[in-house]
Amino acid sequence: MLSLKADLLRGCWYIAAPSSAVKRGTSAARTMLGEPVLVVRGEDGKVFALRDVCAHRGIPLRYGAVEGDSVRCCYHGWRFGPDGGCVEIPSLREGQKLDLAKIRCGAFPCEERYGLIWVYFAAKGEEPSEGPMPDTAFLPDIADDRPPAALISQEFDCSVDHAAFGLMDPTHAAYVHTSWWFKRGATKLRPKEKSFEPSDYGWRMVRHKLPPQNLVYKLLGKDVSTEISYRLPGYRIEHIKGDRHTVVGLTAMTPITDEKTEVYQIFYATMGWVKPLGPLVRHFMNVFLGQDRRVVVQQREGLVNASRLMLINDADTQARWWARIKSEWQEAETEERAFANPLKPQTLRWRS
Ligand code: FES
Ligand SMILES: [Fe+2]
Structure with a gap:
């Protein structure tokens, strides 16, 4: 417990960024619990969090661009949606079959509350709703949408x-x-x-x-x-x-x-x-x-x-x-x- 390194707890929500740090149509890269996380705000204003590694050849997605509610990789233009699934591979020609649903960069559960963006680190692949600490709502007397002073x-x-x-x-x-x-x-x-x-x-x-x-x-x-x-x-x-x-x-x-x-x-x-x-x-x-x-x-x-x-x-x-x-x-x-x-x-x- 008193050594230089700590055991990191999973099955918990952590703050990834203040809401104000991720504007519409932009993203912010973070390292959290040693993992590369890309916090994204789609053009519709909703936030999501991807594993910041392209499923194709591994370049961080942060070098790409936000398009609608997806992120396009800067290398060959593959596009990934809020759930981490691939939604487009521009190089494909008619007749070239590839099951896009199986291609995933990975995503983290992500929520916005109290003017903060929260990311959930699951334990053993569980969903946040099943997790031991399912809720980010623990500030007394503070409305969900109240931004920090x-x-x-x-x-x-x-x-x-x-x-x-x-x-x-x-x-x-x-x-x-x-x-x-x-x-x-x-x-x-x-x-x-x-x-x-x-x-x-x-x-x-x-x-x-x-x-x-x-x-x-x-x-x-x-x-x-x-x-x-x-x-x-x-x-x-x-x-x-x-x-x-x-x-x-x-x-x-x-x-x-x-x-x-x-x-x-x-x-x-x-x-x-x-x-x-x-x-x-x-x-x-x-x-x-x-x-x-x-x-x-x-x-x-x-x-x-x-x-x-x-x-x-x-x-x-x-x-x-x-x-x-x-x-x-x-x-x-x-x-x-x-x-x-x-x-x-x-x-x-x-x-x-
Ligand atoms: S490395 Fe991302 S599209 Fe090729
Ligand atoms: Fe202090």
């Missing part, structure tokens, strides 16, 4: 496990997230105590009230409270709710390979006026996430030589939980049974 992403040169540990690590902030506008150095650490309980495919920090004197929280109305949940295959969802408005923060990790990870930081808000603040918000999000990225890159230098690493109570207990639910996911898949959350409610105490 702010979105950034950064490539982390580390495995999804180390990126996840950083995400759920309550004690690094005082040392890593320092700057003139936020916190100046790790001076006063305060004792913290938070209750946790198991939730869908993970766990959550039980909903608690936020200090009413905080200006940002005042904008959401009265009785502002927050709930933070973590779920497989790598999502952190913070749900901040007041009597007037809601803000949902989503941090999502998509493994590029077993040792590289794309980290998305996304905010949704039920109030419309946050949009003009976008550039400023994105700047601070990039600074903040960049600090997380810097430490994992530095950590990687040491991991090459580290023989033994530690997780301590209670500061690193959530990292242990991550390891536990991840191995339960893998065992459930091997044993072909339903995932059973092994976590129990627990209160954690630390200084941060």
Whole structure:
């Protein structure tokens, strides 16, 4: 679990790209879980995802062009539809029979929701509807078609496990997230105590009230409270709710390979006026996430030589939980049974 490479979970949906990154009639190439994926938006506006390798002679389809709801290969013009099946071979002459239906470049289930394009990585050839995690709909209070108020992403040169540990690590902030506008150095650490309980495919920090004197929280109305949940295959969802408005923060990790990870930081808000603040918000999000990225890159230098690493109570207990639910996911898949959350409610105490 603490090595340079991570086991990658299948039978799950991952974020491939923000919707806004793939315009009508264009495509975007991605590496996800080590596989070449081409996310395409047809001229009809619908998205689909192909395996980015031409079935004819293997050239990536990304060098081709989108035509209608298909992609034409740049080499000999073969065309592939949304289900990955070949729909045209221009060189064929009358009488030359070839069963196009049997020629496939391969496709991934693909859906668009919350202004994001999601791709499903099946386990053992199953369909997403049969899969253990069939649904991408897990953002509370956010309508399916609501676009993000702010979105950034950064490539982390580390495995999804180390990126996840950083995400759920309550004690690094005082040392890593320092700057003139936020916190100046790790001076006063305060004792913290938070209750946790198991939730869908993970766990959550039980909903608690936020200090009413905080200006940002005042904008959401009265009785502002927050709930933070973590779920497989790598999502952190913070749900901040007041009597007037809601803000949902989503941090999502998509493994590029077993040792590289794309980290998305996304905010949704039920109030419309946050949009003009976008550039400023994105700047601070990039600074903040960049600090997380810097430490994992530095950590990687040491991991090459580290023989033994530690997780301590209670500061690193959530990292242990991550390891536990991840191995339960893998065992459930091997044993072909339903995932059973092994976590129990627990209160954690630390200084941060
Ligand atoms: S390699 Fe794609 S059409 Fe020939
Ligand atoms: Fe962080």
